[in-house]
Amino acid sequence: MHRYFLNEKIGAVIELTKDQDVFHHMLRVRRAKVGTKAEFVDVDQKLVVGELVEAGSDSATVKVLEELKQKVELPVKVTLIVSPVKNDRTDWFVQKATELGVDRIILTKMERTVVDWGKQQEKKLARLEKIALNAAEQSHRLKVPEIDFMAYQDAINENKDHGLVAWEESAKEGEKATLLKVAEEAKSGERFTVLFGPEGGLSVEEIKGLAAAGFAPAGLGPRILRAETAPLYTLSALSTIWELQEGM
Amino acid sequence: MHRYFLNEKIGAVIELTKDQDVFHHMLRVRRAKVGTKAEFVDVDQKLVVGELVEAGSDSATVKVLEELKQKVELPVKVTLIVSPVKNDRTDWFVQKATELGVDRIILTKMERTVVDWGKQQEKKLARLEKIALNAAEQSHRLKVPEIDFMAYQDAINENKDHGLVAWEESAKEGEKATLLKVAEEAKSGERFTVLFGPEGGLSVEEIKGLAAAGFAPAGLGPRILRAETAPLYTLSALSTIWELQEGM
Numbered sequence: 225m226h227r228y229f230l231n232e233k234i235g236a237v238i239e240l241t242k243d244q245d246v247f248h249h250m251l252r253v254r255r256a257k258v259g260t261k262a263e264f265v266d267v268d269q270k271l272v273v274g275e276l277v278e279a280g281s282d283s284a285t286v287k288v289l290e291e292l293k294q295k296v297e298l299p300v301k302v303t304l305i306v307s308p309v310k311n312d313r314t315d316w317f318v319q320k321a322t323e324l325g326v327d328r329i330i331l332t333k334m335e336r337t338v339v340d341w342g343k344q345q346e347k348k349l350a351r352l353e354k355i356a357l358n359a360a361e362q363s364h365r366l367k368v369p370e371i372d373f374m375a376y377q378d379a380i381n382e383n384k385d386h387g388l389v390a391w392e393e394s395a396k397e398g399e400k401a402t403l404l405k406v407a408e409e410a411k412s413g414e415r416f417t418v419l420f421g422p423e424g425g426l427s428v429e430e431i432k433g434l435a436a437a438g439f440a441p442a443g444l445g446p447r448i449l450r451a452e453t454a455p456l457y458t459l460s461a462l463s464t465i466w467e468l469q470e471g472m
Numbered sequence: 473m474h475r476y477f478l479n480e481k482i483g484a485v486i487e488l489t490k491d492q493d494v495f496h497h498m499l500r501v502r503r504a505k506v507g508t509k510a511e512f513v514d515v516d517q518k519l520v521v522g523e524l525v526e527a528g529s530d531s532a533t534v535k536v537l538e539e540l541k542q543k544v545e546l547p548v549k550v551t552l553i554v555s556p557v558k559n560d561r562t563d564w565f566v567q568k569a570t571e572l573g574v575d576r577i578i579l580t581k582m583e584r585t586v587v588d589w590g591k592q593q594e595k596k597l598a599r600l601e602k603i604a605l606n607a608a609e610q611s612h613r614l615k616v617p618e619i620d621f622m623a624y625q626d627a628i629n630e631n632k633d634h635g636l637v638a639w640e641e642s643a644k645e646g647e648k649a650t651l652l653k654v655a656e657e658a659k660s661g662e663r664f665t666v667l668f669g670p671e672g673g674l675s676v677e678e679i680k681g682l683a684a685a686g687f688a689p690a691g692l693g694p695r696i697l698r699a700e701t702a703p704l705y706t707l708s709a710l711s712t713i714w715e716l717q718e719g720m
Contacts (some may be wrong), residue, residue, distance in 0.1 A: 296694040316564070323701050325693075363695045404716055445573075445715045446544040447611045452697030453571050461716065467693045468652055468709065 225273070226254060227263040227361045231369055234266040238274055238286040250276070251284055263292070269366040270442035297366055299412040299466050301327040304455045305379050307422035308339040308348075316354045317452040318371065322359035328370045329356075332379040336424030341373075349373055380437045385414035389434045390454050391441035392425065400440035403458070407465045418442075418458055423451045473521070474502065474610055474678055475511040475609045477616055482514040486534040487521055498524070499532055511540070517614040547660040547714050549575040552703045553627050555670035556587040556596075565700040566600045566619065570607035572707035576618045580627040584672030589621075607660075628685045633662035637682045638702050639689035640673065650690035651706070655713045666690075668708055671699045 228246045230238065236399050240247040250256045260276045264286070269293045278285035304321060307312050308331055321329060329352075333340075341348050353372050360368040386406050410416050418440055421430070431441065476494045478486065483694045488495040508524045512534070519540045526533035552569060556562050556579055569577060577600075581588075589596050600619050608616040634654050658664050667687055669678070678691065692705050 294694070320701055320704075323695060323697050325695055360606065363697065365695060401716070404712075444543070445711050447571060447573055447613060449571050449611065453568055456568075456704060457572065457708045457711070460705045461712040463693050463705070464652075464709040464712045468649070 225261055225263050226250075227265065227364055229265050229357065229360065231267060233267060233268060234264060234270055234272055234288060236288055238264060238288065240284040240286065242282045247284060251279060256317055261289070262286075263364075264288075264447060265366055269297075271366060275350070281300070289357045294364070294435070295439045296364055298359060298459075298463060299328070300407075300414050300416045300460060300462070302462060303328040303330060303384065303415060303417040305330045305380070305417065305419040307332065307334045307337040307420070307451065308341060309452050310339055313452045314339075314348075315352065315355055317455065318355050318369075319359045320456050321459060322356045322365065322369050323363040324456060325365070325463060326365065326369045326455075326459060328372070330382070331371070331373045332376045334362075334376060334422050335427045337422040338424065339422075343375055359368040378438070380419065380434060383415060383447065384417040384438070386410050386416045387419075387434075387439040388417070388441040388442045389426070389431065390421070390444055390458065391431060392443075392448065402440055403444065403461060404465065406440065406464055408470075410466075416462070418455070419452050420451060420458075426438045473509055473511050474498075475513065475612055477513050477605065477608065479515060482512060482518055482520055482536060483517060485638075486512060486535055486536065488532040488534065490530045490593065495532060499527060501700070502544075504532075505554055509537070511612075511645055512536075513614055519543075519614060539689065542612075542614065544612055544668070546573040546707075546711060548655075548658045548662050548664045548710070550707060550710060551576040551578060551630070551632065551663060551673075552707075553578045553580060553654040553667040554703060555580065555582045555585040555668070556589060556700065557671060557700050558587055561700045562587075562596075562600065563603055565703065566603050566617075567607045568704050569603045569707060570617050571611040572704060573711060574617045574703075574707060574710060575615065576620070578627045578630065579619070579621045581683065582626045582670050583675045585670040586672065614641060628667065628687070630665070630686060631663060631688070632665035634658050634664045635667075635682075635685070635687040636665070636690045637667045637674070637679065637687040638669070638692055639679060640691075640696065649711060650688055651692065652713065654688065654690070655710055656718075664710070666703070668702050669705075 256276050258276050258279055261273055264274050265271050271294055273289045274286035275289055302324055356369050356371055389408055401407045444454055451455055504524050505680045506524050506527055509521055512522050513519050519542055521538050522534035522536050525535045552574055604617050605621055636654055692702055695703055
């Protein structure tokens with residue numbers, strides 16, 4: 225069943241109008257007919273199965289059949305702070321991170337960030353938000369990850385309960401327990417923030433500043449991962465610890 | 473330092489000739505001069521630091537300075553059996569799986585595989601092998617993953633010590649312990665094979681046949697992952713268990 229996200233609370237019926245993307249996608253793209261069922265998620269992450277009972281050219285009515293209870297979100301809210309990367313790699317990073325359960329993505333310019341979106345920034349963000357929405361629908365999430373672009377100092381000072389910075393040197397020094405240790409300390413509902421350097425890596429000064437801001441350096445295993453791969457490894461590792469092992 | 477893979481055993485010196493990719497890349501692309509150092513990995517995964525001591529237009533000589541001991545390969549050999557996916561997603565899947573430590577990738581046609589490489593197959597494989605080589609260099613691996621294309625029945629009957637099949641229904645049934653259980657049973661040096669269905673999913677008949685061939689169904693957490701994302705989640709989970717936790 226296809227899943228749609230609505231920017232409203234869901235009651236007994238859902239009224240769709242042609243100005244909504246959901247209307248366009250369900251009625252025009254997927255050509256839903258009366259009787260077609262779909263899943264709808266509301267602003268409170270309430271998930272329901274709805275059936276199309278009325279389909280006009282300007283509006284449509286969906287009758288709510290039942291509410292579903294699904295535990296599909298990571299128990300701990302993971303924020304990834306990353307630098308934009310070249311080509312379309314930021315696009316697919318957002319798609320994959322959404323599939324893997326990220327709660328929030330903060331894009332920011334770091335010392336060695338080479339990509340400069342300049343005036344394109346708003347357009348880029350809108351595109352990434354669309355990618356996240358589609359990935360959230362496809363992976364049957366209950367939440368569409370937030371995506372923000374902000375100044376580095378603001379990014380690293382955002383509220384968090386746990387902070388880590390992926391630091392290659394830590395891996396080289398054989399320091400690989402931090403990710404596990406901090407992950408196992410995290411409690412359901414807390415904010416777990418991990419920062420990843422750009423393709424050129426983080427400067428020693430940035431690492432120092434991050435330590436002061438509450439980001440502990442953590443290795444991600446013995447292999448060198450690309451800027452866009454490391455966050456996906458981290459999300460998968462956290463899912464392994466929180467969802468497969470502890471069954472949080 | 474850049475890392476190169478050689479199809480030979482390394483002794484006290486390394487002789488490069490212009491017909492070799494390594495010669496072309498080191499001398500022409502990276503314009504190495506006498507005194508330039510690089511890392512070289514031989515056919516036995518022996519890693520050395522070498523210094524360019526002679527650079528001609530047709531040949532070059534590298535003096536081996538020291539051997540390095542690095543533990544960068546997953547302790548258990550992971551084979552991924554996958555179906556080709558659309559667009560360039562097979563390309564980046566191979567790149568990411570290589571970064572994440574895959575030992576071997578077997579591409580095969582499954583019941584619902586839509587992609588048909590046809591006559592392009594050899595060309596596609598050559599391209600994927602180049603992507604794997606570059607990713608292995610960049611992620612500082614000691615091994616370039618093997619990539620094969622074979623018939624489905626041959627693929628599922630290849631030797632293995634442990635076999636899993638990623639099965640969405642398992643996740644839905646809340647069956648999420650199998651991946652962990654089997655991973656924890658695996659011993660260093662063993663062959664751990666995981667099969668992933670195509671975009672359309674596996675048929676019930678395929679699942680039955682896979683059970684008979686020694687592939688246990690395993691869930692990968694509560695979210696629906698795309699065909700090319702699930703194997704990357706699995707590699708990351710296995711690295712978490714074998715490298716971060718057990719320190720195998």
